[in-house]
Amino acid sequence: MLREGERIDRIAGTNDRIIQADDVFSYSIDAILLGRFAYVPIQKGHVLDLCSGNGIVGLVLAERTKGNITMVELQEKLNDMANRSIEENLLANRLSSVCMDVKEIPSRFQQGMFDTVTCNPPYFPIEANKLIKEQEHIALARHELACTLEDVVAAGSYALKHGGKLALVHRPERVSEMIAVMQKNRIEPKRLRFCHPKVGKPANIVLMEGTKGGKPGLICESPLIIYNKDGSYTHAFKQEYFRQ
Template identity: 45%
Template sequence: MLIGDERLDHLLAEDLRIIQSPSVFSFSLDAVLLARFSYIPYQKGGRIIDLCSGNGIIPLLISSRTKVPIIGVEIQERLADMASRSIAYNSLADQIEILQQDLREVVPILGKGKNGFVICNPPYFAMDSTHVKNENEHLRIARHEVHCTLRDTIQVAADLLKQGGKASFVHRPERLLEIIDIMREYGLEPKRIQFVHPRIEREANTILIEGTKGGKPGVKYLPPIITQTADGEYTAQVRELLYGKE
């Protein structure tokens, strides 16, 4: 079941298990925030596509909120295998499928304009950025635009969506204007934006943004999320996301 330094972690709020590895991939709070932020239909509305799926964390997190089929797209063979084994362990293979594929090649496979919802937690850092490149290949691909750029992820999301479909992303605030420009270029109108702050007195370090294919202009700014208290502990809001209601 487990390979090398893999471990089986508990997703407490969902009562599920996920395979993780410190040397290959472990999900971050960003994935949890994106899963909670994204609009998820319970039963109708078309397939949910999760791009840059990693070890399948977002399909697992949203599976308890919907009966809609979920497809995770992940380019790294090792991560896709971890995700598939987690799905099998949780007996969710009837609902979730992992496609080991370059996301730039999935539109003909999944259908142009055929899907209702796309979620994406893309690599944050452009290859020409000054951010330190990770020597670990798995982590470098997950964090840096090695195999796909921000433009790639937004274009593919837009191509996959039918009119009125929704795409949600998590990213860094310094790229917000770039994200909005590219979304609009491909017909995704930003409709909801939420800033995430590490502490109440600190500037935002994460953004959540959702757009509608062919939507009308008009964006809502949701109340900010504060992740830590002054003592460095998770806030009550984040604890509930991670561990469920106390």
């Protein structure tokens, strides 16, 4: 099951296990928060997770729905890890990971076949002459080398049925761009939540969900504070992240 350099970690708030490795991008708080924030049909339906990495968002969503979940990941190594984690958790009957570029979604999937699309995309745009020092696997996960915010929103809009939900986690400084790109692709932002490291500190994570073909009307949900002043996790965060 495990290859050289890999380990198995337990996913916070679940009994599920996930394969990770230090030489590729491991999941962080934002991925779990996205998996808990996004709307998913409970009994049945079809969910698509873009830029899925080692499968963390899809595995979290699997705790909340009995529907089918398809994950799309560009990097072969991460895709392989995701499929082995699916097998480890005995979820192959309704979860799968496909190795492909999000820009190929229109050529690989039927339009409007998904109820929900989620994405934890690369956060950082490529600036002219910027030197990216991370290893290739990590750089692709963090920087818009292979796909942009517009690429994932356009792919999500194509894949969603009318009334379907697109949920993203991103950096707060890109909120205005998120709204503009979603509206350009016929997705109306409906829910917004900022996550702050501590009280009095600027938000460093934003969660946003929109409805394809939805009417205007954005709800800004109560902010999530992650740490108390003493560095311990807040009660609200422990409820959200660890299900305590």
